[in-house]
Each structure stands twice: as structure tokens, then as C-alpha cells.
Amino acid sequence: xxxxxxxxxxxxxxxxAAQQNDSFTLNGxxxxxxxxxxxxxxxxxxxxxxxxxxxVSGDSFHFSGKxxxxxxxxxxxxxxxxxxxxxxxxxxxxxxxxxxxxxxxGTLVNARIKGSVAQAEFDGLLEQYDRIDNRWKGVxxxxxxxxxxxxxxxxxxxxxxxxxxxxxxxxxxxxxxHDKPESFVTAHLVANSQDIPTDxxxxxxxxxxxxxxxxxxxxxxxSELEKRMIGIPGTTAxxxxxxxxxxxxxxxxxxKGKYVLLDFWASWCVPCRKGNPHLLAQYNKYKKNGFEIIGxxxxxxxxxxxxxxxxKDGIGVWKHVLRGFSMSQTxxxxxxxxxxxxxxxxxxxxxxxxxxxSGKIIGRYVGSGEDEKELDLMLAKxxxx
Numbered sequence: 030x031x032x033x034x035x036x037x038x039x040x041x042x043x044x045x046a047a048q049q050n051d052s053f054t055l056n057g058x059x060x061x062x063x064x065x066x067x068x069x070x071x072x073x074x075x076x077x078x079x080x081x082x083x084x085v086s087g088d089s090f091h092f093s094g095k096x097x098x099x100x101x102x103x104x105x106x107x108x109x110x111x112x113x114x115x116x117x118x119x120x121x122x123x124x125x126x127x128x129x130x131x132x133x134x135g136t137l138v139n140a141r142i143k144g145s146v147a148q149a150e151f152d153g154l155l156e157q158y159d160r161i162d163n164r165w166k167g168v169x170x171x172x173x174x175x176x177x178x179x180x181x182x183x184x185x186x187x188x189x190x191x192x193x194x195x196x197x198x199x200x201x202x203x204x205x206x207h208d209k210p211e212s213f214v215t216a217h218l219v220a221n222s223q224d225i226p227t228d229x230x231x232x233x234x235x236x237x238x239x240x241x242x243x244x245x246x247x248x249x250x251x252s253e254l255e256k257r258m259i260g261i262p263g264t265t266a267x268x269x270x271x272x273x274x275x276x277x278x279x280x281x282x283x284x285k286g287k288y289v290l291l292d293f294w295a296s297w298c299v300p301c302r303k304g305n306p307h308l309l310a311q312y313n314k315y316k317k318n319g320f321e322i323i324g325x326x327x328x329x330x331x332x333x334x335x336x337x338x339x340x341k342d343g344i345g346v347w348k349h350v351l352r353g354f355s356m357s358q359t360x361x362x363x364x365x366x367x368x369x370x371x372x373x374x375x376x377x378x379x380x381x382x383x384x385x386x387s388g389k390i391i392g393r394y395v396g397s398g399e400d401e402k403e404l405d406l407m408l409a410k411x412x413x414x
Contacts, residue, residue, distance in 0.1 A: 053125050054092070059088060118137060121145065122145050210233065230250065260390065265389055272350065288386060290382070291384065293378055298378040
């Protein structure tokens, strides 16, 4: 599991090329898949995606390659791209060294990995998740049944019914972070979670050893922390121009001298729509004071639904634009040049950002509930002057 530090090795005249622990071997035994092709998908030492393949001979298969730290990997059968049948894939932590995978009955369901310290740690957390799911099975099954006939109602119920369930999951994950602060599993989970508070991420990152900080997960977390400094109170609001719902040009610069609320939402977002009556009341209350709202919707591919939602909710009294979703040339992430949500680092809906007359962000409110109350207090404060 150890990540070899080249600087240390060079200090004692051992070249990096001589390292032994940057290679992995995965030996597998799976019955019922003889002659089938398996694919191993993972990230290599350069951060590049790798897809390797092997034929199951009898019941056995073999993979080998080079990685310099534990990394999350996927093992997929050749059938997954055709029908995605149950059991056609499994995921686990691949790490330098020799590992063994076993599965049976022509399926990768319940595949077991030996020889990976990171996977053994992760299995402990997954067992906690399974216990939580078992306790909540009746509720989860009921919501799934409701969803088959009324998805909107199921989504509304999930908003409050599943809060304790989500809290249990969060407690299990946070407990793992506390108990395993130097684990690559912790680094992986933090790097791939968007709902962890910034202060918590900073604390976890500070506790990582240098090998994790210098690895791909550490670098990803460092980059995430930099992004989280975008669109926060105290910074200047990012400029943008667009075409509004009525086909007219709109620029944030036109609103300088006023308090402007950027409301990031979507027609399909249940809490966004639920909060619109309250937001409308606040707009009507402070409009005479120069308060403006610009709705920025994640409906670029569903513009009819966007227009219908604006009309149905009666929020056409303020300006509305689309986020401007467009993939960058790499087709990996949205393009910052066209996407307003990227410029403000918006990850979830609803998100509201309050800008003062000088163009500085003075408030950021994510979600509803307490954040909605905080926004109300800020509006009361600024317009009481």
C-alpha cells in the first residue's frame, strides 16, 4: 500500500526504475465464464485511464500492470456493454502487490478480493452501509413502489423521510474518516464526494501523509479546495452575458448598483420549485428597494420544461437565463467559457448567490431550510439600511 517517494530513494542513490512496489498482479478465479473476455478499468501512474482485457481460461484469469498507489478499479464482463445484466461488473481497490479475486456462478456479484489493504478497509465501511440499508429496507422498498406510479411524489417524500437514513450514512462515513485519517480509502471518498463541507475537507487534507497529498487523490482534493474558493462571499462576482427567456440580451454588468440574487435552479429540482413561492414573496417585498433576481436554470436540454415551470410557478416577473451548458473540447467537464454554473462553482440545486451593488458576493446559500432563513435575514439586513 505504500507510495514510494522518489526523492527519498534518490537521496540514497537508488534509482526510481529499481522500485519493486509499483507493479500489481491480479489473479482471479471465476466459474461459469470460461472463454469470456474480462475488462479491467483503472487509472495508471500518469493519471491516464487504462482498459486492459483478459480471457478467462477454464476458471482463471490474470491481469498485471503498474500503479504507484491504491486506486479504484472496475472489473467488467464482455456482456456489460450489450445488456448490462446484473453481476456483470464489480469494483474494488487495486494496489501494488499481488491480489486474488474469486467469484462464482458466472457472475461478479459478491466477488471477493484478497491482498488489498485498502479494499479490506473499504469492506468494513460497506458492511456498515449494508446494515443501514437492511434497517431501512421497508421504507426504501415503499418509496421505490411509489416512484413507479408517481415519481414527483416519491421525490417529495424522500426529501424528509430519508433524512435520518442519509444522516446514518454520513455518520458512518465520517466515522471512517476519523478512524482512518491516513487511508487511501478516505482520500478516494473525499475526492469523490461533493457534499462534504469545505472546512471538513481542509481538516482531512491537512492530516494526510505526504504520499497521499502528492498522489492523484490528494491532488484532486487540493484542486477541489481551490474551486471552492470560487463564488464565495468576499469575492467578486464572475461576469457573464446571455440571452434571457424572452430572447433579449442580458449581462450581469447591467445590474451594477443593485442587490442581485442569482438563483441557480432547474425545472426538475423539487426543492427549487417548492421554494419558489417564498422567493416570489421576498422579491415582491424588496423589489421597490432595487432588489433583482436572475434565475439561472439547468434546463439547456429541456427548454420547454423550463419555460413551463417559469409560467406555472409565476416567477416570470424576474429575469431568466439558461446556465449555458456546453462540454469543453476535452469532453470531460463543462466549459467555463459558456457555463455560468462553473464560473460560480455551483454543484447542487437550489443554490442562491447574493451580490451587492459593488459587484461583490455577500452571501451563498445552498439548499433550502436553514439556508433559506439565512438569506431572509441577509435581505432584511441590507434593505434596512
